[in-house]
Amino acid sequence: MIPETFKALRAEQISDKIAKPVLREIPLSDLPENEVLIKVHYSSLNYKDALSATGNRGITRNYPHTPGIDSCGTVVYSADPHVKKGDQVLVCGYDLGMNTPGGFGQYIQVPGSWVMPLPEGLGFRDSMMLGTAGFTAALAIHQMELNGQSPASGPILVTGAGGGLGSLAINILAHTGYHVIAATGKTEETEYFTSLGATEIIGREQLDDQSGKLLLRPRWAGVIDTVGGNILSTSIRACLKHGNVAVCGNALSHEFQTTVYPFILNGINLLGIDSATCDMELRKLVWDKLADDWRPAMLKLISKEISLDQLPENIENILHGKIRGRVFVNME
Ligand SMILES: NC(=O)c1ccc[n+]([C@@H]2O[C@H](COP(=O)([O-])OP(=O)(O)OC[C@H]3O[C@@H](n4cnc5c(N)ncnc54)[C@H](OP(=O)(O)O)[C@@H]3O)[C@@H](O)[C@H]2O)c1
Known part of the structure; x- marks a missing residue:
């Protein structure tokens, strides 16, 4: 069942400043009207997310905003014939988490052209350890x-x-x-x-x-x-x-x-090197390599799992160069 509201980490403007991001319950109807609705299982923290979450207008023009340039999850609704309900997918880059509500929300709604099938052999967790x-x-x-x-x-x-x-x-x-x-x-x-x-x-x-x-x-x-x-x-x-x-x-x-x-x-x-607008064919080819020959052997050593409510402190840490390797987010 699709809920009426969901949890998201929000960066909000208070007078002329962007406040420390907070967890909010957001109406599903606030999501932009795009073709594919996805229940997000995991996301990950990137340097760019920290900039978006702290008011960098070169990345995010308008607030309140849900950052998160990475997400993986299950399609719950699709009006795009190439994407089916129940598909396990990745959405990374494009405008996700920049000016489109991103992967730090439990649901995203995005154009069908941004949606990529989860590469064979790669689970949800692994895909966001990589991100x-x-x-x-x-x-x-x-x-x-x-x-x-x-x-x-x-x-x-x-x-x-x-x-x-x-x-x-x-x-x-x-x-x-x-x-x-x-x-x-x-x-x-x-x-x-x-x-x-x-x-x-x-x-x-x-x-x-x-x-x-x-x-x-x-x-x-x-x-x-x-x-x-x-x-x-x-x-x-x-x-x-x-x-x-x-x-x-x-x-x-x-x-x-x-x-x-x-x-x-x-x-x-x-x-x-531009990951955000990389062509879908090349995107799939490179992700397939990551799922296969190029799969990093030490992925678990590199990555640390956190929950949604641990994101604010980790955003501070990545901005101050205090994070080693990767942080990925369990969105449940
Ligand atoms: N082109 C693309 O499509 C694309 C995609 C993803 C990321 N990026 C960019 O790539 C960069 C790294 O991303 P990331 O996710 O790996 O970020 P990250 O995890 O925060 O890593 C950044 C690393 O840069 C080094 N660093 C930080 N401040 C520094 C300073 N003042 N002087 C010298 N080195 C410094 C630190 O390395 P040490 O810990 O080793 O000192 C830090 O761990 C960011 O600028 C991000 O925006 C670009």
Whole structure:
């Protein structure tokens, strides 16, 4: 039976400020009129959700709002012929949790074109342990390999290594035969990074080159960058010839400085990674890899399950870089 109300974590505007998010009971009729209604079983916490939950207008224009860019669940109603009642599905990215009420609510109502069948072999919990972070890590590796990257090319640097995206990238890369260098502010977590398969662990300060040199001693053949800023700039300048640098995030800064020299003298390729609007065919292909050969062996070590009412404290923690790996949310 479809209830008249459901629980959701709401970010609300009080005068001109966004208050600390709170749990509310929301009428189902408040959901936007889209084709597919889904009962959400699990969601997950991403950095972007924390920004949306705390009033970042670049992500969410209007409040009150339910964040949550990730969700998986069961279809309870569908007006889309490609999606059937009872289907087990994933909805990640697009506008979910940005300006469309998101996965931190027990129900979502979304366009049929956003709905993807749960990949075979992946349960609800596993799919949200991975979530957008896992999908983005795998999409970055996929795009790098399409561009010629292979374990034989040399080591891969992963920045923001202790975060969700970074941890999953390390684990997938290591288990597909890459030598991985983890760059982190949490160098004391040696055991964690070693368990994920990192061969080297370096402090993020090593990637804050201030020499002004146009090119640096080459140290890696590819980069998965989740932080931006001078760390990205340093990573590009220290990349081996014809290396791929996958630009995924901005945890440090949305800006970075460069010259044309890494590109015209070393043939470095800058690959932009966009999980949100990624084409459905490519989305399915990458999720299928995650459910199969690329399934991170240490998924349980990387991920922590929380309940909906534990989200506010975890949102604070992710904003302050205090979370290691992934947090996923049991929505029951
Ligand atoms: N392109 C896409 O489609 C896409 C998809 C998902 C995420 N993202 C972006 O990717 C980034 C990472 O996402 P996530 O979910 O993995 O976030 P997360 O779990 O919060 O991880 C972010 C990591 O960045 C590092 N970091 C934080 N503040 C830093 C600073 N001031 N200087 C240097 N490093 C810093 C920390 O790594 P250490 O703990 O190792 O120090 C932190 O764990 C975010 O910017 C997010 O918006 C983009």
